[in-house]
Amino acid sequence: MTPNRLPRDETDLVVPAPLSGRTAVVTGGSGGIGSAIVRALAGQGASVAVVDTDGRAEAVAEEVGGVPVIADLTEAGAPARIVDRVLARTGSIDMLVNAAGIQVRTPAVDIAAEDWDRLLSVNLTGAYRLVQAATKALAAAGGSIVNIVSLSADRAVAGIVPYGATKAGLVQLTRGLAVELGPLGIRANAVAPGYVTTPMTAAVLDQPEFRDRVLSRIPLGRLAESGDVADVVAFLVSDAARYVTGAVLPVDGGYSIT
Numbered sequence: 001m002t003p004n005r006l007p008r009d010e011t012d013l014v015v016p017a018p019l020s021g022r023t024a025v026v027t028g029g030s031g032g033i034g035s036a037i038v039r040a041l042a043g044q045g046a047s048v049a050v051v052d053t054d055g056r057a058e059a060v061a062e063e064v065g066g067v068p069v070i071a072d073l074t075e076a077g078a079p080a081r082i083v084d085r086v087l088a089r090t091g092s093i094d095m096l097v098n099a100a101g102i103q104v105r106t107p108a109v110d111i112a113a114e115d116w117d118r119l120l121s122v123n124l125t126g127a128y129r130l131v132q133a134a135t136k137a138l139a140a141a142g143g144s145i146v147n148i149v150s151l152s153a154d155r156a157v158a159g160i161v162p163y164g165a166t167k168a169g170l171v172q173l174t175r176g177l178a179v180e181l182g183p184l185g186i187r188a189n190a191v192a193p194g195y196v197t198t199p200m201t202a203a204v205l206d207q208p209e210f211r212d213r214v215l216s217r218i219p220l221g222r223l224a225e226s227g228d229v230a231d232v233v234a235f236l237v238s239d240a241a242r243y244v245t246g247a248v249l250p251v252d253g254g255y256s257i258t
Helices: 032-043 054-062 077-090 113-141 161-184 208-215 225-236
Strands: 002-006 010-014 025-028 047-052 067-070 097-098 145-149 187-193 248-249
Touching: 002 067, 025 032, 025 113, 032 047, 032 054, 032 097, 032 225, 047 054, 047 077, 054 067, 067 077, 077 113, 097 113, 097 225, 113 145, 113 225, 145 161, 145 225, 161 187, 161 248, 187 225, 225 248
Parallel strands: 025 047, 025 097, 047 067, 097 145, 145 187, 187 248
Antiparallel strands: 002 010
């Protein structure tokens, strides 16, 4: 990655990118928010392992010069294989971003058993197992974990109650990891996006009445873009956030305070 260059007193000073020399693992790395996180971290000099379940991971990895890892976190042994592949290619894991997530829209009492199990497996258990597999490498690097949660983790949203339950579990996991892994030099934080324009939210945000109702509660007056979330993640994994752990940062334009 080419370092940023800033002129000063007619002398060209080389300013290293803030994440230069570090390796990030991003799950859900070809999704709307995940791919934005990949690009943001790579743009700050990180080598990024793009983890997802299909070939889209290869396209995103190629775009940023990263490492594609096609894997399903719900499969036994997948977290260990991901860690082994990344370490073999890069030698370290400095940052782990759990952005993989799925959503099922249905009344809570009507959700099919297999959908409930899949939500838990992807949104919570997969993140937990990958943290387990990566802890040794993260400790060696003095690393950082960022989990992508949701505003629905602490508020009841009709139609996505099971999804919110998995994200609430991920919030508590984040806080617990901050306590237990802090002595190892590992920080753990979460980012809670509000309404972001992604393929996952298109079905509801494309409905004019719903969209207008949401916008009426956002003080900043617009929906979030994936890059708004990605930039906060880049901050949390950087040295600028070196004394921040156990935090859950809302990225919602003020929606949660209205």
